[in-house]
Amino acid sequence: MGLTLVVLAAGIGSRYGGLKQVDRVGPGGATLLDYSAFDAWRAGFERVVLVVAEGMEKDVRSLVGDRIARKIPVSYAVQGPLPAGFTPPAGRTKPWGTGQATLAAGPLLDGPFAVINADDFYGRASYRILAAFLSRPHPGPMLELALVGFPLATTLSPGGPVSRGVCTVDDTSHLVEIREWLRVERDGEDARAHEEDGGWRVMPGKTPVSMNFWGFTPAFLPALRDGFARFLAANATSPKAEYYLLSAVQDLLDAGRARVRVLEGGGPWGGLTYPGDRPRLVAMLDSLVARGEYPRELWA
Numbered sequence: 001m002g003l004t005l006v007v008l009a010a011g012i013g014s015r016y017g018g019l020k021q022v023d024r025v026g027p028g029g030a031t032l033l034d035y036s037a038f039d040a041w042r043a044g045f046e047r048v049v050l051v052v053a054e055g056m057e058k059d060v061r062s063l064v065g066d067r068i069a070r071k072i073p074v075s076y077a078v079q080g081p082l083p084a085g086f087t088p089p090a091g092r093t094k095p096w097g098t099g100q101a102t103l104a105a106g107p108l109l110d111g112p113f114a115v116i117n118a119d120d121f122y123g124r125a126s127y128r129i130l131a132a133f134l135s136r137p138h139p140g141p142m143l144e145l146a147l148v149g150f151p152l153a154t155t156l157s158p159g160g161p162v163s164r165g166v167c168t169v170d171d172t173s174h175l176v177e178i179r180e181w182l183r184v185e186r187d188g189e190d191a192r193a194h195e196e197d198g199g200w201r202v203m204p205g206k207t208p209v210s211m212n213f214w215g216f217t218p219a220f221l222p223a224l225r226d227g228f229a230r231f232l233a234a235n236a237t238s239p240k241a242e243y244y245l246l247s248a249v250q251d252l253l254d255a256g257r258a259r260v261r262v263l264e265g266g267g268p269w270g271g272l273t274y275p276g277d278r279p280r281l282v283a284m285l286d287s288l289v290a291r292g293e294y295p296r297e298l299w300a
Contacts, residue, residue: 002046003134004109007036008101009118010053010079020119020272022063026285028296032121037068038298043127047073049105054080070299077104086232089239097242099228106221115214119272122213126266130215143258146215148266152191153205159274161185165210165246167262175260178210178246208262210246211269224248
């Protein structure tokens, strides 16, 4: 069973102001989806699954999917329908989060897989180190999962605060806790996060954070499905609540059912949160192409 890359591409992109998933940011007109699939292909992944919003598949296929499929098979999964017995509240259009998006890809997965965002650039090294982890056997009853971690300071945007999954890691490089902070911004060489009481918490710039680059096996999917059912039982009438992968993973950690290895050495990371992030990302990609790390035309 080969490795599969699952790309979560159903986000609305409200802060950025457009469809980040298909913005042509590379010097040869490549999108971040192109770079993700290209890096995964070079690292030994054998298939890509694009999770898209209902009604979006045709556009994603024509804008980027058919181009990627020249080198690596591409399948599509639609994020949207809820399990039987659950009805979304009237007027809700917001997706139900990264956990539900991953479940949408579940029927297409029969081996180890990575899950990433469509609007992040993770760097070639990230795919190599995760592919190495997923390719090793992990016997035993414990779920053995992985997360590619990035230093917090390298993931911040000058355009405004960002949300980050801040990790606590033990001395064996395993995840102890992951917590979502919703308003994180630069503070010199470090960062600060806004507390609920109105204060600020300073965080070292080297603190590892999740940028939603996970490594899973199919054995993770039943636990994710059960967690989503519990989430819906409590939140089905909410217009905004989302079921996040980090929450599902933390639940498994708390129950002693999983271990998560936090992998270092990935990157460089780049992303699109605010419109002002685009020129910086374009400049970084131009530099990587100029150094020969990527061809100008990825799929030529």
